[in-house]
Amino acid sequence: MNAIMLSFQVATLATLFSFLGGISFGKWFSKKSFPGKSVMETVLLLPIVLPPSVVGFLLIIVFGRQSVIGQLVESIFHQPIMFTTSACVIASTVVAFPLMYQSVKTGLESVDSTLEDAARVDGATEWETFRFISLPLAQKAVIAGVVLSFTRAMGEFGATLMFAGNIPGETQTIPLAIYVAMDAGNMTLAWGLVGVMVMFSFLLLTIIQLLGRKA
Template identity: 50%
Template sequence: MSNSPLFLSLKIATIATLVVFILGIVFARLITRKKFPGKSIVESVILLPLVLPPTVVGFGLLYLFGKNGPLGEFLLQSFNIQVVFSWIGAVIAAIVVSFPLMYQSASAAFQNYDQNIENAALTMGASKWKVFFTISFPLAWPGLLAGLVLTFARALGEFGATLMIAGYIPGETNTIPLAIYFAVEAGRMEQARFWVLIIVALGFSSILWLNWWSKRNILKFNQ
């Protein structure tokens, strides 16, 4: 069970989603509230994986995290961690390709409410951390939740970058998208069809739940 494509996909997507959720909030909060030279360039770099082919993203990760790459060599020598051809590489690939979705959702969420509420709380002596967790985060939560669901769905379906950096290793990196591809390559169409139905069901359920939750909260707000 622990080596099945379903379990590996859920494990990798869950870990990637948790990392992206935290990083997305931090980066969105800092960048949207600050004005600095080169801000447009920074945001363009963050959103670049959205428009690049996954194989290009995978090549970049392979260059960085390969045994002779700057990050790969450091991790291998300092912590004995090998990223390439491991589930860690699959997690990194999922993080990179899904991060722009979380960043965009978080940025919009932090800009879609009246910031004077935060300023009033700060004026009354509340700390920045207290303001964030008691005002900013709850007000931005609907947008953050949307980003969380989309991030999970994107991480779950990641293929190209994962294949480049993690390869296809049964029991280690054989996520559902890779299992589908190699099942088709081997002519095992029934197996491929089974995994296609599974991942479509997971993605559809995630989006359906998000739409239901959003409409439910809109109705509550209008009552």
């Protein structure tokens, strides 16, 4: 039960951070061209294709106790980032963000620019144009990004194991609990957790299918 609650909490926070980052970067990259854009986009999308162990390794390098960021955080909060719930959230956010970003960017690129230009002519600011024109018209893509990001965050395993560890009640999410249950031969628990993941993932993917039919 602890693993289930922790997974939902971590996935919710990771999705929130992915949403905020995806909206910001998606808006920027969907409408602007500049030198190095392709390289920057490639960096943002790398977690999709990188092995989870590589993502976990890079997170340790960036946030570990020997890094500048890690030392700064430890000096402020008097504890390292690694092997904490925060590490779970960071790992899940990193792997979920590309799905959110790609969905938001695709949705914003599909918005008719003449509608946005008309809003500007009528006196709307860039923020008002984005808030009341662009974002509502791209809402199906945004919702799909939220669903995909949440599902991906719920299923994160490799990067979390390396960066956050497998501490019951602290960093042990559903995928890690399944691994431990299988290793211990507790098939009843393993099947129960697998069932939760399958049913929840099926529900979320069904939502995406319904959104696609209404598009």
